[in-house]
Amino acid sequence: xxxKDEKVIVAWSKPAPGEAGRTGDWRSQTPVIDHDKCPQKDxxxxxxxxxxxxxxxxxxxxEIDLEYCKGCGVCAEECPRKAITxxxxxxxx
Amino acid sequence: MTDVxxxxxxxxxxxxxxxxxxxxxxxxxxxxxxxxxEDLAAMVERGDLKAEYLTVxxxxxxxxxxxxxxxxxxxxxxxxxxxxxLYMHENLHWAAGSRVPVVMGCVNRGVGAPWTxxxxxxxxxxxxxxxxxxxxxxxxxxxxxxxxxxYRIAEQVRIPIMVCYDGFVLSHMSTPVEIPPQDxxxxxxxxxxxxxxxxxxxxxxxxxxxxxxxxxxAEGVIQPGYMDLRYRLQNDLLASLETIGDxxxxxESVIGRGWGGLIWEYKMDDAEHVLISMGSLASECTLAADxxxxxxxxxxxxxxxxxxxxPADALAQALARAQTAIVFExxxxxxxxxxxxxxxxxxxxxADMRPKVSSFVAGLGGRDVxxxxxxxxxxxxxxxxxxxxWIDASx
Numbered sequence: 001x002x003x004k005d006e007k008v009i010v011a012w013s014k015p016a017p018g019e020a021g022r023t024g025d026w027r028s029q030t031p032v033i034d035h036d037k038c039p040q041k042d043x044x045x046x047x048x049x050x051x052x053x054x055x056x057x058x059x060x061x062x063e064i065d066l067e068y069c070k071g072c073g074v075c076a077e078e079c080p081r082k083a084i085t086x087x088x089x090x091x092x093x
Numbered sequence: 094m095t096d097v098x099x100x101x102x103x104x105x106x107x108x109x110x111x112x113x114x115x116x117x118x119x120x121x122x123x124x125x126x127x128x129x130x131e132d133l134a135a136m137v138e139r140g141d142l143k144a145e146y147l148t149v150x151x152x153x154x155x156x157x158x159x160x161x162x163x164x165x166x167x168x169x170x171x172x173x174x175x176x177x178x179l180y181m182h183e184n185l186h187w188a189a190g191s192r193v194p195v196v197m198g199c200v201n202r203g204v205g206a207p208w209t210x211x212x213x214x215x216x217x218x219x220x221x222x223x224x225x226x227x228x229x230x231x232x233x234x235x236x237x238x239x240x241x242x243x244y245r246i247a248e249q250v251r252i253p254i255m256v257c258y259d260g261f262v263l264s265h266m267s268t269p270v271e272i273p274p275q276d277x278x279x280x281x282x283x284x285x286x287x288x289x290x291x292x293x294x295x296x297x298x299x300x301x302x303x304x305x306x307x308x309x310x311a312e313g314v315i316q317p318g319y320m321d322l323r324y325r326l327q328n329d330l331l332a333s334l335e336t337i338g339d340x341x342x343x344x345e346s347v348i349g350r351g352w353g354g355l356i357w358e359y360k361m362d363d364a365e366h367v368l369i370s371m372g373s374l375a376s377e378c379t380l381a382a383d384x385x386x387x388x389x390x391x392x393x394x395x396x397x398x399x400x401x402x403x404p405a406d407a408l409a410q411a412l413a414r415a416q417t418a419i420v421f422e423x424x425x426x427x428x429x430x431x432x433x434x435x436x437x438x439x440x441x442x443x444a445d446m447r448p449k450v451s452s453f454v455a456g457l458g459g460r461d462v463x464x465x466x467x468x469x470x471x472x473x474x475x476x477x478x479x480x481x482x483w484i485d486a487s488x
Contacts, residue, residue: 008317009192009251009325010288013298016311020302 017068023053027071029086032093035061037083047075047084066092096272102233102263105270106172106198106256107132109240111142112278113196116167119147119158123177124210125260126200130172152177156184156195163193164299166287168244172198174260175216176205182220185253189224189326191300192288194247195254196240199227201372201423202260203458211459212260213423214372218432224326226254226333227401229371233263233270235352241273242340245282249340250333252326259373259423261459273348281347330402337399355404357396358411360386364393366417366475367448368467369408369437371397374421374456381467390475397433405440412441412448419471420452421462421484430454430481449474455484 013019038044040060048056052074055065064075076084087093100108106129110118118137120130136142145162149155152173159169173181178199188195199217203209217227228243230236236258243254258264291297306318317325338354345351359379361367366385368378375396385392395411397404412418418441420434429435434452441448451474456462466484474480 009322009329011300011303011316011319011322013301013310013316014312015296015298019298019311021304021308 017065022067023070024067024090027066027069027090029071029073029088030066030090030092031064031069031071031073031075031084032087033062033064034083034085037081038062039081044080046078046080050074050078096274097269098272099267100233100270101128101265101267102230102236102258103128103200103265104132105233105237106240106258107136108272109237110170110196110198111136112237112273112275113170113241113244113282114168114279115142115144115170117145117147117159117162117169118171119149119155119162119169120171120173121149121152121155121177123152123174125202125212125264126172126174126177126198128264129198129200133170152180153184156181156188159195159197160184160188160191160193163195164191165291166285168285169195170197171195172200174200175202175210178216178220179204182223185220185223185225187300188253190322192251192326193253194244194251194285194288196243196247197253197255198236198240199255199257200260200264201257209458210260212262213457213459214257214259215424215457217255217257218424218426220255221401221432224252224330225401226252226330226337226399228254228256228337228399229375229397230256230258230263231357231373231376231396233258233266233268234350236263237270237272238344238348238350238352241278241282242344244285245343246333246336246340248285250329250336251288252330252333257372262373271350277348281344334399334402334404334407337402353396353398355397355399355407356411357398359394359396361393361395361411363391365391365415366393366419366471367412367415368392368394368419368421368471369397369433370394370421371400371433372423374423374462377462377464378421378467380464381471384464384468385471388472390472392471400433403436403440405436405443408437408440409444409446412446415448417475418448418450419474420450421455421467421470422452423454423456425454425457434481449479451479452481453484454482454486457486460485
């Protein structure tokens, strides 16, 4: 691990997974996908489009990176097929 | 041939920005700053100044725009007054925390309510704790010269600077001002060397949310926490005391005029009584000192040019032989005393000095302050116990 750079006077970062820490720790509800209800087609991808943390894959069957998912529930709200359910707790159950 | 023009401090400020080759100007008009925006807009329109002039919808947006322009590497300028400055308040903190070398003209005006368009220094004093460097000018020549100096200082220490000058008293008063030749200004003020900035070569988040403790970034490098960055701002502000002095000396050697750096002195060689003030009121104190000398009181003046960072050591040194220190200021920390008086007393205590210190609040909202009023108040303070009063206020 590199030493602290004393010349850093401004907060900045490179956009990258995990640059704000493991934000999955923040989650109090967890999205669970019912892949049978999901159309698994590129024309949908509402969840991928709306996810503010970009943690949903574009490949099917969809995967959610729970390391960084904050559990906001936007994907479940936006899914036109109601294929995503928010369950209590940090685990998908 | 020397180029001397009869101009106001507002015109001098606009010329200072032009000579500094600013690239982006974003400003919203407010009395008494308005002529600065008019002049700069005209310079850009005529093609005399190769800059983008952004007509923004508010002072908050003006400051946001110059911060953003600075973050992509442009030299930027804005100016405001009073409630406009207060409307910028959030972004003043943001500019200092972002360490952008923004330079702003602050045309000092009293703050509403009730509305006043006339002069005092409550507006900039209310921004004292935002992390900006504040310079106070005594005349239009100093305004022009200080804006050019401010770019050199700000770009060296990466801290924004407000160059403060009194509304109407200076902003609308025409006096002779010498315009330094462009090649001399270019010699004094090197091109802006970008700091951390957004460029087309790489994406970055500037000022992302950071947590309290240092943490490793996505590449495993330990990055400072909020408090560490703020500590560096404080240390760099304190270190800028030297930079401000050096810039003034360098300006004098290249352009031929110096302004004292952090503070300036008038008849201080044998002074037992010292009048301390900022801006045009400090100039007026020299007249009061002269009349007090006619009464046999050895009186001098110390003008505070850099108020933040506070020149505590320089002031203690200047007042080393003073028996009485009398502060005159156009601001008040409501519920206590004038801001300058409180800071000065703290500096003297640290230096183990105990002159009699009195302070007077004067000229709020444009109320006229005459030299004889300053002299009368000072004489009373010398001949009686230390006092803290307002001049010419009834209630």
